[in-house]
Amino acid sequence: MTARPRRPRAPAWTATLTWKAALFIAAMCCALAALLGVLVHVSVTGQTVRDAREKALSRLTEVTRLYEAGEPLPRFAGLDPAGLPAPLRRLVADGERGSALGSYEGRPVMWAAGPADGRALAVRVDHSVGAGTIDALDRSIVGSSVLAIAATLAVGVFAVTRVTRRLHLTARVAGRITAGDLDARVDDPRTRDPRRVRDEVAIVSGALDTMAASLQRKLRGEQRFTADVAHELRTPLTGLSAAAELLPEGRPAELVRDRVRALRALTEDLLEISRLDAGTGTVDLAVHRLGPLVERAARAPGAEAEVRVVRDAEVATDRRRLERVLGNLLANAHRHGRAPVEVTVDGPEVTVRDHGPGYPEYLLVSGPQRFRTESGGKGHGLGLTIAAGQAEAIGAELVFGTALEGGAVARLRLPEYGRPDGTGEDIGGTGDGGTGETGGTGAVPPKP
Numbered sequence: 224m225t226a227r228p229r230r231p232r233a234p235a236w237t238a239t240l241t242w243k244a245a246l247f248i249a250a251m252c253c254a255l256a257a258l259l260g261v262l263v264h265v266s267v268t269g270q271t272v273r274d275a276r277e278k279a280l281s282r283l284t285e286v287t288r289l290y291e292a293g294e295p296l297p298r299f300a301g302l303d304p305a306g307l308p309a310p311l312r313r314l315v316a317d318g319e320r321g322s323a324l325g326s327y328e329g330r331p332v333m334w335a336a337g338p339a340d341g342r343a344l345a346v347r348v349d350h351s352v353g354a355g356t357i358d359a360l361d362r363s364i365v366g367s368s369v370l371a372i373a374a375t376l377a378v379g380v381f382a383v384t385r386v387t388r389r390l391h392l393t394a395r396v397a398g399r400i401t402a403g404d405l406d407a408r409v410d411d412p413r414t415r416d417p418r419r420v421r422d423e424v425a426i427v428s429g430a431l432d433t434m435a436a437s438l439q440r441k442l443r444g445e446q447r448f449t450a451d452v453a454h455e456l457r458t459p460l461t462g463l464s465a466a467a468e469l470l471p472e473g474r475p476a477e478l479v480r481d482r483v484r485a486l487r488a489l490t491e492d493l494l495e496i497s498r499l500d501a502g503t504g505t506v507d508l509a510v511h512r513l514g515p516l517v518e519r520a521a522r523a524p525g526a527e528a529e530v531r532v533v534r535d536a537e538v539a540t541d542r543r544r545l546e547r548v549l550g551n552l553l554a555n556a557h558r559h560g561r562a563p564v565e566v567t568v569d570g571p572e573v574t575v576r577d578h579g580p581g582y583p584e585y586l587l588v589s590g591p592q593r594f595r596t597e598s599g600g601k602g603h604g605l606g607l608t609i610a611a612g613q614a615e616a617i618g619a620e621l622v623f624g625t626a627l628e629g630g631a632v633a634r635l636r637l638p639e640y641g642r643p644d645g646t647g648e649d650i651g652g653t654g655d656g657g658t659g660e661t662g663g664t665g666a667v668p669p670k671p
Contacts, residue, residue, distance in 0.1 A: 252372040302339065302345075331354045405439040410432070413425035456490045508539050509542065536571045549573070572637075591610075
């Protein structure tokens with residue numbers, strides 16, 4: 224069974240509004256020019272033919288009197304002349320007079336004929352001037368139509384382009400808002416001045432600006448609420464934690480301390496999320512060996528994992544934030560997955576994999592969501608949310624997936640520090656804790 228040939232795809236520019244508007248304008252201009260051209264052509268041709276017919280019939284009347292008087296006929300008249308159109312001969316044979324367009328010696332003429340003693344008495348009138356006038360008129364109609372279509376098309380494309388430019392601006396602003404830039408606004412001049420009449424594009428732009436402002440107010444209100452609640456909880460939690468330590472040893476005291484620790488962890492997570500949402504934290508960039516950083520994170524209590532370094536690399540990152548991302552990924556793997564938990568370092572990419580049921584479908588489609596977990600285990604759904612936010616803060620890409628053999632897979636790709644060809648360079652030193660950190664914080668310039 225042979226595969227059906229694929230239909231060629233039209234270029235992308237043919238789907239634009241400018242192209243469609245230009246095509247519509249051109250089609251309408253062509254149709255209008257053709258209609259007007261036909262009307263003018265028919266009108267002028269009919270008037271020219273009527274004048275030539277009247278002149279030929281008038282000459283036929285004069286020539287008929289000369290023939291009946293026995294006088295010689297002029298050179299433009301004759302009996303049964305060659306070139307007389309056949310329809311006109313049949314009309315004369317029926318005893319009637321008439322006229323018809325024809326030619327004589329290669330020139331257009333108007334014939335007029337009538338019966339005379341059983342023969343056709345005919346005259347001819349030169350129609351070259353009329354035919355030339357009609358040809359010149361047709362050329363003028365075509366030329367003026369082309370100019371009119373080109374001018375109308377240029378003006379129409381210019382007008383449509385101004386509209387589409389504003390639509391593209393609105394779409395770009397909508398994209399910036401989707402990406403998290405809630406300060407982005409279209410600021411169409413027609414929406415700022417109430418005295419100006421607003422068109423449809425201005426109405427859409429104004430609606431987008433109003434929606435963005437409303438969304439910004441709501442999100443900032445929620446961020447302030449989350450931060451205020453977390454801050455207000457800190458003081459009573461401190462007192463509650465101190466009081467719990469004074470309880471006599473026993474099962475009730477252990478339960479109280481466990482819940483206090485869980486509540487304190489939740490409060491710290493809420494504070495961290497509020498800082499990530501507000502973007503108030505600073506990012507201290509430095510150059511680190513990725514392998515030692517991952518190994519140290521995998522040795523933390525509750526985050527133990529097998530580490531395999533395929534290829535080490537130097538990365539420009541914030542060590543504290545990176546350790547937070549790795550710690551949350553490993554803790555999530557232990558809490559919701561199954562052992563063994565494996566971590567692989569391949570250049571600037573770190574892969575964390577467990578052998579559990581894998582991430583839920585909603586997370587693979589929409590990413591981590593706060594206070595949502597479907598595994599039935601402990602947690603508030605904030606760990607992966609914080610990991611994704613911290614990864615974005617340090618310029619890393621965090622992708623969640625499922626292994627072919629089963630299990631959850633999280634891939635973290637960091638910006639590699641090295642030469643333009645991608646090869647790293649040993650910058651020496653062990654830094655703090657043997658992590659390969661080179662001194663200094665802040666932005667790291669590229670190597671020469």
